[in-house]
Amino acid sequence: MVTIRDVAREAHVSVATVSRVFSGAGPVREETRRRVRDIATALRYVPHGGARSLITSKTSTIGVLLPDLYGEFFSEVIRGIDLAARRSGYHLILSSSHNDRSEFEGAMRAMRGRVDGVIIMSPDIDAQALMSNLPDSHPVVLLNCSLRCAAFDSVNIDNTRGARAIVSHLVSHGHKRIAIIAGAPRNVDCHERQLGYRAALRDASIDRNSRWETPGNFTEDSGFEAMRVLLKLRARPTAVFAANDSMAIGALSALREAGVKVPEEVAVAGFDDIPIARHVNPPLTSVHVPIAELGERATDKLLDAFAPNTR
Amino acid sequence: MVTIRDVAREAHVSVATVSRVFSGAGPVREETRRRVRDIATALRYVPHGGARSLITSKTSTIGVLLPDLYGEFFSEVIRGIDLAARRSGYHLILSSSHNDRSEFEGAMRAMRGRVDGVIIMSPDIDAQALMSNLPDSHPVVLLNCSLRCAAFDSVNIDNTRGARAIVSHLVSHGHKRIAIIAGAPRNVDCHERQLGYRAALRDASIDRNSRWETPGNFTEDSGFEAMRVLLKLRARPTAVFAANDSMAIGALSALREAGVKVPEEVAVAGFDDIPIARHVNPPLTSVHVPIAELGERATDKLLDAFAPNTR
DNA sequence: GGCCCGCATGTAAACGTTTACATACGGTTC
């Protein structure tokens, strides 16, 4: 491994001069600069990022903690984060699959000294686990976490509003019997979407019918099953709002299987507006969530925390 | 920032002992170990990864270089890489959007000292750029790169075989007039898929018809346009093989628009088997590519290069 | 009792940088 010392020796200068050439700081005579550069490329010298950030205590890297990498939602978020990060010359270090608290803690510790700050997107991390794992205070931004806590910067989807809007849309199309395929009740996103659904019904003075509030777990299968249950009801709904697109797609399959015409007999709406939504047949109406933008916003917030004045 | 020194001072031991406690190497009396641990948690001490890897010259991180983060292909690959990496206690550092050579070089340099090796997935990086940017030799694995070069480990999709298989499948269903919607000719994946198509025709002693080999560029739109052209031919093909699923979906749109029945009048096959393929109507037949597995294989190959004997 | 051994711990040098401070030197200014 060729280091700054090797370059210095070959170029007959001190390490300080080489450092100045590569860090771009401090005065160096033009001729010296060129000589150092030439020697460096000849030797294939590349500054060692780790060593550099050890002394500058700046890594130009942001950490991203995810529960999982599966599905379009996460990949879109990452794309947004990456976009905003590279715009400011930052890199990404990724860590996924934090199923339990200890895994989360491990990931958090592993980041120490490797990142300037972290974006956390673990829906069911409790405040306790979070607080006790911020080693010293490098900045943190919570991305769509269940934890709606003033102590941390956070970026969230406006679930309630989105759900309310789309259900109102169904109402305006004349639907009065509107069902919801909800998600796991402990999931905040789901909970909020359910609240939005109820709010929209209240707005329209439609009574809630608990039979039309079926549970799901955000998977296609659960949407399929939920729809089957709804179809068996005597008072069959004329419209269904699925709390995410995967379940909506599952529901569509169930409807197709049952030979029910969409949207003539039963209308279906989803949430997330994932790209697939445009390709199912018939196209799915869905609440659009600017997923990548969510990532961008979180990143910008984090970068802001690094250098509040410069931006 | 609390360092190993602070812990040592408070626990009345030397830094060496604290280090031994946390790195798990070397003998420490049980009582001492506990005392150090307690002080450390009280002080919220977390070892500094950067400093650690500076001296051990081991980062437990692998770098991933991508051209882009957009689309299911890349997100699936990353998922596979992450899966295999975390299995061995490695982290990921991500760098995307290397549109030109200088960006690629920059990313490559930024990785120096931060990763133990890299996985490169830039379809159009030339050997030259690659070679001259391996600072010193940390291991490299090429993932589905155009560069089929013995100097580097690489993992690739078996394009030719996949294409040949699916076209043969069409042949076995009685099709004799089979068109291909190809991709950009300079793209290796596309080129190989085209070769597979021709091989299958040769296998079946069907003559090639250059009018049935239409160009595309891997986008939905290009598939749509290509299909339109094919539909206008006097000798209309009875089956179409699109070199990827996006183009196949575009082709399906064109067929629907033209009122052509699929698959009765024209059969369509794709390549990649992206999840959307199952949701279009009618479902698309496609060559399945185990994308995540591709990432896993690349990662395992890289990890192998780190410690050839231990695995 | 002298010797050796093994365990627990400490000391200090590394790792590859950056940077505050010191130094050297040529050119102004009085």
Place this chain on the structure above:
DNA sequence: GAACCGTATGTAAACGTTTACATGCGGGCC
């Protein structure tokens, strides 16, 4: 020609760890 200044460079101490080597100590063996 002394005093000063600015520019280019060198010296060496940091950054937070790990680890080779040294030290001290208690015990078993002859």
